[in-house]
Every structure is written in structure tokens, then in C-alpha cells.
Amino acid sequence: MRIAILSDFHLGYERFREDALRQAGEALSAAADKADVLLIPGDIFDNREPSPDVLAEGINLFRDLSKREWHARVSEFRGEGRTFTDVPIVAIPGTHERRAEGIEDPVDLLGLAGLLVDTTNACAIVERGGERVAIRGLGGIAEDRFKEIMKREDPKPIEGMFNIFFFHQSIYEFLPFSQDFIKLDDLPDGFDLYVDGHIHGRIESSSHGKPLLIPGSTVLTQLKDGEQETKGFYVFDTLTKSYVFNEIGSRRFVLRRVSIEGKEPSEVTDDIESVVSAEAGKGGNPIVKIELVGKLKAGYKGIEINSPEIVKHNSGKAIVEIGKDKIEAGQASAQGGLGEKMADGVSIKDYGLGIFLEKVRNNGYDLKKSPIELFEDLSVGETKEKVVKRVMDDLLS
Ligand SMILES: [Mn+2]
Structure with missing residues (x-):
């Protein structure tokens, strides 16, 4: 068969x-x-x-x-x-x-x-x-x-x-x-x-x-x-x-890393545009994700790069997403931890679950319920009040 x-x-x-x-x-x-x-x-x-x-x-x-x-x-x-x-x-x-x-x-x-x-x-x-x-x-x-x-x-x-x-x-x-x-x-x-x-x-x-x-x-x-x-x-x-x-015919997805090392934001914008235009229109309207890597020229943090403008400007030719969490500078580097630690293919949810389990264990909580089930209950898409009430009822009953 x-x-x-x-x-x-x-x-x-x-x-x-x-x-x-x-x-x-x-x-x-x-x-x-x-x-x-x-x-x-x-x-x-x-x-x-x-x-x-x-x-x-x-x-x-x-x-x-x-x-x-x-x-x-x-x-x-x-x-x-x-x-x-x-x-x-x-x-x-x-x-x-x-x-x-x-x-x-x-x-x-x-x-x-x-x-x-x-x-x-x-x-x-x-x-x-x-x-x-x-x-x-x-x-x-x-x-x-x-x-x-x-x-x-x-x-x-x-x-x-x-x-x-x-x-x-x-x-x-x-x-x-x-x-x-x-x-x-x-x-x-x-x-x-x-x-x-x-x-x-x-x-x-x-x-x-x-x-x-x-x-x-x-x-x-x-x-x-x-x-x-x-x-x-x-x-x-x-x-x-x-x-x-x-x-099957599926929407094309490409991920390209763009080095920003020592560059000014305007140069980075040009680099992004040229990478996007090489992919735009190939296979319909592809998703082009740009991951910016490295450190900008001194004095810049990354927020100067106008992502919304690039996204808007390419709409209809490519769905552009610009990842800034690998930029090594100022505020953006604070998010770097999440980007670095996440193995490819691991969802934010699985990553969050890992953190949750570690905290539960380190604090020695004795739960009546499996911590993973508790996490699942907490992450369902209802209002926060409802979720917390239901979980508390469950834990205390
Ligand atoms: Mn799935």
C-alpha cells in the first residue's frame, strides 16, 4: 500500500x-x-x-x-x-x-x-x-x-x-x-x-x-x-x-545574512535593497528575510535603518523581513541572547518552555500538574485574566 x-x-x-x-x-x-x-x-x-x-x-x-x-x-x-x-x-x-x-x-x-x-x-x-x-x-x-x-x-x-x-x-x-x-x-x-x-x-x-x-x-x-x-x-x-x-508549490523563502560591519546605515540600506531586488519576483512574491550581522560604524545602533520603508517599498515584489537581533550594538544587542541561543527550527514557544521549566525546577515548586501542561495552559489564546483564573482553579482544587 x-x-x-x-x-x-x-x-x-x-x-x-x-x-x-x-x-x-x-x-x-x-x-x-x-x-x-x-x-x-x-x-x-x-x-x-x-x-x-x-x-x-x-x-x-x-x-x-x-x-x-x-x-x-x-x-x-x-x-x-x-x-x-x-x-x-x-x-x-x-x-x-x-x-x-x-x-x-x-x-x-x-x-x-x-x-x-x-x-x-x-x-x-x-x-x-x-x-x-x-x-x-x-x-x-x-x-x-x-x-x-x-x-x-x-x-x-x-x-x-x-x-x-x-x-x-x-x-x-x-x-x-x-x-x-x-x-x-x-x-x-x-x-x-x-x-x-x-x-x-x-x-x-x-x-x-x-x-x-x-x-x-x-x-x-x-x-x-x-x-x-x-x-x-x-x-x-x-x-x-x-x-x-x-x-508542492509553496511560497519561496530565502534567508540572507548581510554584514553591517563598520558600515553607515545608508550603506546597509543599499546592501539590503540589492539583496532584495535580486530575489524579488522570483517565484511570485517570495519572503525575503534579511539578517543583519555585525557591528555598525561607531555611533550607530541599528534603529537608524528604516525597515518599514524598505518593507513598504518592496511590497508586491517581495515580503521583506529585517532581523536586527544579531546587531552587536547598544539596545539591539540585549535581544541578541534569544537569537543566539535559539537553535534553528526551535520555535519561540519551545524556547520559552525551556526557560519556564528551568525556573520551575530551580525554585523547587511542587506542582500537582506537569509543568509542561501548565505552560500549555498559560499559553492558550484567551484573555490573560481567564487563563490565570483557570490555571489557579486547577492548581488549587
Ligand atoms: Mn506545527
């Missing part, structure tokens, strides 16, 4: 909302043309409580897919919940969609509508001809709960089938950032293929001697080095055990 692996659509992502929708649509449709099964390891939506408009985007995408002619079928469902379709589109919620256990998240809604098979703590068995593939899912969970939940769930491969384990977590080997992140060896043994979402750059690796594939997101979100590659999805063939990456 051919399994398409596509992830992290981030429907509703505010900055590039149209890109998110268009690129998810292209990936899903191309994947459905090429494969028997679609496997989506999380973050279909950018938000755990998407607006009705954004939910409608998701519903439209999946309704059209469900109506296609599928040769493979979900013949059996085991574990938590149930399925309302036999169309082999199998998904789990990611970190962006995660809500407290027992509360419906937006992927649950697509599952309830019969538009996909939600395999959070469950296994979908897909059948085509005489071949059977068992797909075991684990929805995105707080990193420090992974081991406990693995112990409780104890996912095991099923004999006589090709077994896939798919999940949505940070992995320490790729993001060496917090000791709470799972390691490749923590994954349950015995599966034939491992699939992870969450990480927005593409990764091909292995666990327990079997392939591990991370397709990356279908849309740009973090604008970091690793995102300059073309977006797309994998198709894995269970018979040949081989896979191919298929590119």
Missing part, C-alpha cells in the same frame, strides 16, 4: 492564512492522487479553538477528499473513541489543537463529522486487496508525559500486518533543547515505520532500526534557516519499503 505522509497545515495561521489553505489543499489533493492512505500527524489547524471560518476551510478540504474513489478502506478500529467513516484519511491532533483530556478539539470535530479517522490512542486497520496496514496514533501530548502515557497505552504492533506508529512530539536528537523531549529510543519498539509531525523542517531518520519520517509543515511559519527547503509530503510504499518526497 502507498501511504502519503503530510503534516502541519496550520489552517488559520494568521500571517499566511491563504498560503496555509492553498498549500494544504494542493498537498492533500496530490497525495490522494498518489497514495491509498493519507496519514496526518497533527496541527491541521493553527489553533485549538479555530473560528467558524477556519473550521469551514478544514471541512471543505476534507469533504472533497472523502468523495473521491478510494481503493483502500478502514476495515477495523480499535482503542479509544470510534470512527464514523471508512475512508483511509487517518489523523491525530497536534500541539496547536491540544485541549484538556475529555474536551473536544477541532480534529475530534472532523472525526465526528466522518471526514477523517481520529486515531488518538487508537489503531485504524486499513485494508486493500489482501494487504492490511495497522496505524497506531498518539495525539500530541506534553513532552514530559510521554513515558507515562506510553506505559499506560503500551502500543504494540499487530502480527501479520505492516505496522505504523505516528505521533506529534519534539525529538531530542533533532531539537537538543530540553531533556524532557523524547529520544528516538523512547518510541515503542517493533513497528515498521514511525511518523512524526510538529517539526516544521523535513527529516529522514530511524528508530529501532526502522525508518522515521517527518514531512515538515506545508506552510512557512517560523521563518528559520531550515524552512528554505521546498514544502511537500512523503509517499511510503509498504511493499518496497521505500519512500519518495513530493514537492
Whole structure:
């Protein structure tokens, strides 16, 4: 059977909302043309409580897919919940969609509508001809709960089938950032293929001697080095055990470092303009991120460089973003720490989580709740008052 692996659509992502929708649509449709099964390891939506408009985007995408002619079928469902379709589109919620256990998240809604098979703590068995593939899912969970939940769930491969384990977590080997992140060896043994979402750059690796594939997101979100590659999805063939990456048309992203060493702001502006004009218009309206590096001529701090003017002047030809946090001078260097310490591909959220965990530990707090879950609760997009009240109720009850 051919399994398409596509992830992290981030429907509703505010900055590039149209890109998110268009690129998810292209990936899903191309994947459905090429494969028997679609496997989506999380973050279909950018938000755990998407607006009705954004939910409608998701519903439209999946309704059209469900109506296609599928040769493979979900013949059996085991574990938590149930399925309302036999169309082999199998998904789990990611970190962006995660809500407290027992509360419906937006992927649950697509599952309830019969538009996909939600395999959070469950296994979908897909059948085509005489071949059977068992797909075991684990929805995105707080990193420090992974081991406990693995112990409780104890996912095991099923004999006589090709077994896939798919999940949505940070992995320490790729993001060496917090000791709470799972390691490749923590994954349950015995599966034939491992699939992870969450990480927005593409990764091909292995666990327990079997392939591990991370397709990356279908849309740009973090604008970091690793995102300059073309977006797309994998198709894995269970018979040949081989896979191919298929590119989709995604907005071009280039990151260029511009040295400002010893220069005056006007020279820097000229340098930026010439870098931008070399890229502008290539592949539509690309995102060109300029990272200014070094120290300006004595007496200048960096604020003299008129970023808004450059951005405005190039609008329509390129989406320009100018990063000043690597400038070594005055106020700008205060932000340097964040820029320096962040490994490429690490989101601000993961970075913040690292700081939060360190503080909690150093202060010896005894929380009733996992500190990562507490962090997640604190970072949901409601009003501050509501979030704090809910978290306090939770901690004190
Ligand atoms: Mn994501």
C-alpha cells in the first residue's frame, strides 16, 4: 500500500492564512492522487479553538477528499473513541489543537463529522486487496508525559500486518533543547515505520532500526534557516519499503545574512535593497528575510535603518523581513541572547518552555500538574485574566 505522509497545515495561521489553505489543499489533493492512505500527524489547524471560518476551510478540504474513489478502506478500529467513516484519511491532533483530556478539539470535530479517522490512542486497520496496514496514533501530548502515557497505552504492533506508529512530539536528537523531549529510543519498539509531525523542517531518520519520517509543515511559519527547503509530503510504499518526497508549490523563502560591519546605515540600506531586488519576483512574491550581522560604524545602533520603508517599498515584489537581533550594538544587542541561543527550527514557544521549566525546577515548586501542561495552559489564546483564573482553579482544587 502507498501511504502519503503530510503534516502541519496550520489552517488559520494568521500571517499566511491563504498560503496555509492553498498549500494544504494542493498537498492533500496530490497525495490522494498518489497514495491509498493519507496519514496526518497533527496541527491541521493553527489553533485549538479555530473560528467558524477556519473550521469551514478544514471541512471543505476534507469533504472533497472523502468523495473521491478510494481503493483502500478502514476495515477495523480499535482503542479509544470510534470512527464514523471508512475512508483511509487517518489523523491525530497536534500541539496547536491540544485541549484538556475529555474536551473536544477541532480534529475530534472532523472525526465526528466522518471526514477523517481520529486515531488518538487508537489503531485504524486499513485494508486493500489482501494487504492490511495497522496505524497506531498518539495525539500530541506534553513532552514530559510521554513515558507515562506510553506505559499506560503500551502500543504494540499487530502480527501479520505492516505496522505504523505516528505521533506529534519534539525529538531530542533533532531539537537538543530540553531533556524532557523524547529520544528516538523512547518510541515503542517493533513497528515498521514511525511518523512524526510538529517539526516544521523535513527529516529522514530511524528508530529501532526502522525508518522515521517527518514531512515538515506545508506552510512557512517560523521563518528559520531550515524552512528554505521546498514544502511537500512523503509517499511510503509498504511493499518496497521505500519512500519518495513530493514537492508542492509553496511560497519561496530565502534567508540572507548581510554584514553591517563598520558600515553607515545608508550603506546597509543599499546592501539590503540589492539583496532584495535580486530575489524579488522570483517565484511570485517570495519572503525575503534579511539578517543583519555585525557591528555598525561607531555611533550607530541599528534603529537608524528604516525597515518599514524598505518593507513598504518592496511590497508586491517581495515580503521583506529585517532581523536586527544579531546587531552587536547598544539596545539591539540585549535581544541578541534569544537569537543566539535559539537553535534553528526551535520555535519561540519551545524556547520559552525551556526557560519556564528551568525556573520551575530551580525554585523547587511542587506542582500537582506537569509543568509542561501548565505552560500549555498559560499559553492558550484567551484573555490573560481567564487563563490565570483557570490555571489557579486547577492548581488549587
Ligand atoms: Mn506545527
